[in-house]
Amino acid sequence: MMPRSLIRGNPGDDIALDRAWGNTLLAYFARFATERGGVLVGRRSEGLVEITAAVFPPQQVxxxxxxxFDTGVIEGVHDTLKTVRRTPLGDCVATVLGWVHSHPHMGVFLSEQDQHTLTTWTDLDASAVAVVADPFTRGHSIQAWGRKCARRALRIRDEPVGLMLDEGARLADALSGAADPGLRGLWDVVGSGGIVSVHVSGRTSAARRTEEER
Incomplete structure (x- = not known):
């Protein structure tokens, strides 16, 4: 379960997430004995990065x-967010924020490879963040880092700000329409309201979508 207080970090943009989203993310990662990585989406304001969802594409490894996962996913998610920008969903998923992955049974830290990956992200987007979660560890199961691999403070909110189940379904449908045919497979959208999975079998396929409420 998520801790009940602010997790302190180094100076920089704080990272906000709601307790429901954090618990849903941990429950999602607990399904897998292996690492899983994805893209964080949400919005930015002065001094604050607000996570509203995570998108997990088919894993290469x-x-x-x-x-x-295929780095083309990042551009694909960017393009998808542009298509929903003028819809009610657009305010919740205004931009790609960074990257998230699990460390099953290892604890939350940045490995040497993780540091290299985050540095690559921040070279392209100075505001990019990385989130690491381990659903099997005690204490703080989620931590975040930013530029120069400095730990960032987490603001854990009780009120939901992440995507609800219907919003996650709309984002999943938009992603399935934008996915490159080479990125076929199962895509998962993790929001505050639950997990939406869509199997992409072609450029316009959104077949076999499943939703799981939390």
Missing amino acids: STPTRCS
Whole structure:
């Protein structure tokens, strides 16, 4: 479960997430004995990065100590967010914020490879953040880092700000329409209201969507 207080970090933009989203993310990661990685989406304001959802594409590599996905996913998510910008969903998922992955049974830290990955992100987007979660560890199961791999403070909110189940379903449908045919497979959207999965079998396929409320 998520801790009940602010997790302190170094100076920089604080990272806000709601307790429901954090618990849903931990429950999602607890399904897998291997690492899993994805893209964080949400919005930014002065001094604050607000996470509203995580998008997990088909994994290229998923072992107990390593995960990777096609880097084209990042551009694809960017493009998808542009298509929903003028809809009610647009305010919740205004931009790509960074990257998230699990460390099953290892604790929350940035490995040497993680530091390299985050540095690559921040070279392209100075405001990018990384979130690491371990649903199997005691204490703080989620931590965040920013530029120069400095830990960032987490503001854990009780009121939901992440995507509800219907909003997650709309984002999943938009992603399935934008996904490159080479990125076929199962995509998961983790929001505050639950997990939405969509199997992409082609550029316009949104078949076999499943929703799981939390």
